[in-house]
Amino acid sequence: MRMRAGIILVGLVLVAGCSTVVTGTPTAGKVQRSGPAGAVPAGLEQFYSQALVWSGCPQFATDDESRQAFAGRGLQCATMRVPLDYAKPDGPAATIGLLRRPADDQQHKVGSLVINPGGPGASGMSAAAGLYSSDSKAEVFKRFDLVGFDPRGVGVSSPKVHCLTDQETDRQRLEPPTTDVAKIEAENKDYAAKCTQRTGADVLATVGTRDVARDMDVMRSVLGDQKLTYLGFSYGTRIGTEYAQQFPQSVRAMVLDGAVDPDADQLDEQIGQAKGFDGAIKDFIKWCVARADCALGHDAGAAQTKLEQLVNPLKTRPVAVGDRQLSFSDAATGIIQAMYSNQLWEPLNTGLTELAQGQGRVLMILADAYLGRGQDGHYSNLQDAFTAINCVDQPQLKDRAEVQKETEQLAEAAKGTFLDEAQPPVPALDVCAFWPVPPTSVPHRPAVTGLAPVLVISTTGDPATPYQSGVDLADALHGGLLTFQGTQHTAFLQGNECVDDAASSYLIDLKMPAEGTRCS
Numbered sequence: 001m002r003m004r005a006g007i008i009l010v011g012l013v014l015v016a017g018c019s020t021v022v023t024g025t026p027t028a029g030k031v032q033r034s035g036p037a038g039a040v041p042a043g044l045e046q047f048y049s050q051a052l053v054w055s056g057c058p059q060f061a062t063d064d065e066s067r068q069a070f071a072g073r074g075l076q077c078a079t080m081r082v083p084l085d086y087a088k089p090d091g092p093a094a095t096i097g098l099l100r101r102p103a104d105d106q107q108h109k110v111g112s113l114v115i116n117p118g119g120p121g122a123s124g125m126s127a128a129a130g131l132y133s134s135d136s137k138a139e140v141f142k143r144f145d146l147v148g149f150d151p152r153g154v155g156v157s158s159p160k161v162h163c164l165t166d167q168e169t170d171r172q173r174l175e176p177p178t179t180d181v182a183k184i185e186a187e188n189k190d191y192a193a194k195c196t197q198r199t200g201a202d203v204l205a206t207v208g209t210r211d212v213a214r215d216m217d218v219m220r221s222v223l224g225d226q227k228l229t230y231l232g233f234s235y236g237t238r239i240g241t242e243y244a245q246q247f248p249q250s251v252r253a254m255v256l257d258g259a260v261d262p263d264a265d266q267l268d269e270q271i272g273q274a275k276g277f278d279g280a281i282k283d284f285i286k287w288c289v290a291r292a293d294c295a296l297g298h299d300a301g302a303a304q305t306k307l308e309q310l311v312n313p314l315k316t317r318p319v320a321v322g323d324r325q326l327s328f329s330d331a332a333t334g335i336i337q338a339m340y341s342n343q344l345w346e347p348l349n350t351g352l353t354e355l356a357q358g359q360g361r362v363l364m365i366l367a368d369a370y371l372g373r374g375q376d377g378h379y380s381n382l383q384d385a386f387t388a389i390n391c392v393d394q395p396q397l398k399d400r401a402e403v404q405k406e407t408e409q410l411a412e413a414a415k416g417t418f419l420d421e422a423q424p425p426v427p428a429l430d431v432c433a434f435w436p437v438p439p440t441s442v443p444h445r446p447a448v449t450g451l452a453p454v455l456v457i458s459t460t461g462d463p464a465t466p467y468q469s470g471v472d473l474a475d476a477l478h479g480g481l482l483t484f485q486g487t488q489h490t491a492f493l494q495g496n497e498c499v500d501d502a503a504s505s506y507l508i509d510l511k512m513p514a515e516g517t518r519c520s
């Protein structure tokens with residue numbers, strides 16, 4: 001779950017599965033029909049039984065990230081058709097991009113492990129390619145075909161959410177912070193209008209998590225799986241939770257890591273993230289001041305003030321980085337990016353040392369990574385999709401009195417934190433207040449019956465999705481909870497043997513870790 005930018009943003013028919021391979025031309029790839037499998041909703045048979053054309057992945061690349069990720073050996077890519085609007089299955093179709101890395105041990109393969117890395121708006125195809133290369137020895141890679149997908153509107157999938165041009169995004173990043181409510185609202189209204197014009201209201205109306213979960217059930221069937229085995233990180237846990245509510249009988253196993261609390265509203269999420277990132281920054285400071293080369297000195301009590309002194313001048317005097325400029329917004333974004341993993345603390349310290357010397361190369365790299373800007377200057381649609389999906393997953397807040405009240409609550413909760421100093425909350429209507437279509441879901445506590453036991457992984461020092469959210473989600477889904485003690489966002493398949501072994505055993509053998517299991 002990516003950090004919100006404060007208050008200013010934000011009848012079944014049972015059929016048997018089968019598998020046949022149809023010979024295709026070399027340029028078309030291999031045509032494979034593995035479905036329909038499992039439960040198929042009436043009226044959607046044409047989608048649940050479709051064949052997939054698997055071919056090399058480089059031709060699917062759309063940006064620097066995907067070009068690098070899709071170059072890996074042994075990867076297969078395809079696109080899948082789904083209704084743009086499930087209420088009109090005979091109407092226009094959307095396509096969903098898929099990437100598959102076949103299981104090492106095909107003879108003892110369990111099935112497909114479908115993954116989503118979160119965002120919302122992140123590419124599951126790129127994540128699946130990168131996840132394998134990060135730990136190719138993990139047992140799950142031997143026993144599952146790893147399948148990543150770009151949710152509707154994202155990355156390879158089409159039609160794609162598109163709001164700002166590359167040049168418009170670059171200009172937006174250079175704007176100094178403002179508390180001018182009228183200016184903020186005018187920009188938010190303009191952004192929503194551009195999204196509508198460049199994407200289409202019909203597409204924006206269908207990019208929410210409700211419809212992504214429906215797409216995932218089509219995917220389960222065309223991959224030939226009677227039931228879904230799923231791994232969701234961050235916002236991907238919201239997709240998993242939604243799928244569990246819509247298709248509880250079709251879940252085989254589900255790992256939800258870095259849980260988004262489905263019952264939390266936008267204010268709850270903002271307060272949780274303000275506190276979470278503040279805790280992560282404090283942990284970074286403790287790590288930093290113990291080093292001889294710490295850019296913030298060696299006094300933990302004075303380090304946050306030093307941090308603010310380094311970045312605040314950028315509000316009026318950006319730092320040149322080649323033919324670009326590092327703005328205050330970029331520096332703050334780079335710092336936030338580094339809080340997602342302690343493996344980025346070393347680069348962050350280097351970036352802050354550079355900033356003290358009037359340079360901004362490393363902080364710009366960190367900010368570009370967060371915002372999806374490639375070396376060629378082209379942005380992925382991560383940020384546009386993030387906004388579009390959130391705007392149909394949350395109620396629209398247009399009552400100015402309520403906005404004022406929530407702003408005050410957020411300001412009180414964030415008082416004294418780096419984020420509060422960087423950009424105090426402003427009582428302006430956010431982008432979603434000007435969105436052209438209504439939400440398709442609202443925060444609520446899941447009520448699910450007939451669901452197989454699911455495993456929730458929650459990290460004690462997670463800055464983006466607080467630990468308690470995982471506790472609450474495990475309780476709501478009557479699932480198991482695996483606790484990881486650390487400061488990072490998500491934990492599975494990131495090198496911790498305790499977490500990897502416990503979650504892999506669950507996914508492969510359906511063996512839930514013992515109650516109260518903690519890893520560090």
